[in-house]
Amino acid sequence: MKRSNAPIFWLMFGAGGTLAALFGPALVIMTGLAIPTGVGFNPTLMDHAHAMAFGRHPLVKHVLLGIIALFAWHGAERIFLTLKDMHLGSKLTLMWLSYGSAGAVTLAAFAALLAIGF
Amino acid sequence: MRPPYLRPIDRHWWAKPPYLAYTLREATGIAIATYALVLLAGVICLAAGESAYAGWLGFLANRWSLALHAIILIAMIFHVWTWFAIMPKTMPRLVIADRYVEPRFITMAVIGVVAMATLLLLVIAGRISQ
Numbered sequence: 429m430k431r432s433n434a435p436i437f438w439l440m441f442g443a444g445g446t447l448a449a450l451f452g453p454a455l456v457i458m459t460g461l462a463i464p465t466g467v468g469f470n471p472t473l474m475d476h477a478h479a480m481a482f483g484r485h486p487l488v489k490h491v492l493l494g495i496i497a498l499f500a501w502h503g504a505e506r507i508f509l510t511l512k513d514m515h516l517g518s519k520l521t522l523m524w525l526s527y528g529s530a531g532a533v534t535l536a537a538f539a540a541l542l543a544i545g546f
Numbered sequence: 547m548r549p550p551y552l553r554p555i556d557r558h559w560w561a562k563p564p565y566l567a568y569t570l571r572e573a574t575g576i577a578i579a580t581y582a583l584v585l586l587a588g589v590i591c592l593a594a595g596e597s598a599y600a601g602w603l604g605f606l607a608n609r610w611s612l613a614l615h616a617i618i619l620i621a622m623i624f625h626v627w628t629w630f631a632i633m634p635k636t637m638p639r640l641v642i643a644d645r646y647v648e649p650r651f652i653t654m655a656v657i658g659v660v661a662m663a664t665l666l667l668l669v670i671a672g673r674i675s676q
Contacts, residue, residue, distance in 0.1 A: 503579025
């Protein structure tokens, strides 16, 4: 029997989904709503100096890479399966499109986090 | 040999109940991936320099971004609901004191813990930042 490569993608999907279910709402409220408007938070929390100090920390780099990559792979799996069920293309095309995008996001995040420096 | 019978399927099956509920659940993946792209843009701008990063902060303060994040938040909350609604089905039956714990109870308990933790995290982080 041919081995399936699906479990690898399920693992990323599951990890990203659990991460999003546990911390997603808090993250979106903080970075997308509360800090930009200053509601309940000091808006300088995400200014350049703070972000730089934050992004240079090795632990923070790992956390950011984990959040960005796993969220991307989680979304990619859902988008891939939905498009496949909608018969919007061959399985291979849709796989390259969705998993390829998630892979590109992962590499870009990795490169940018390195470029921020230590 | 006769050809196999293929039941006719409506082309827009995914937009109609009962499948619509699944389509909406899967659509939360688009919101979560979009949020990953927003964070990725932030990290890239931070690496590109101070003015690029100011541009990203300007985008976040824009009302279109606030509307986008409101939509992402709604999708994220729907994801929390569906994710933990499925969770009891992925684990062995939970028996406490010889009694079978209802899946619905497990879902509600976990969502309750997540809601409390989110609230606590936001309040504490907000206080520290002031």
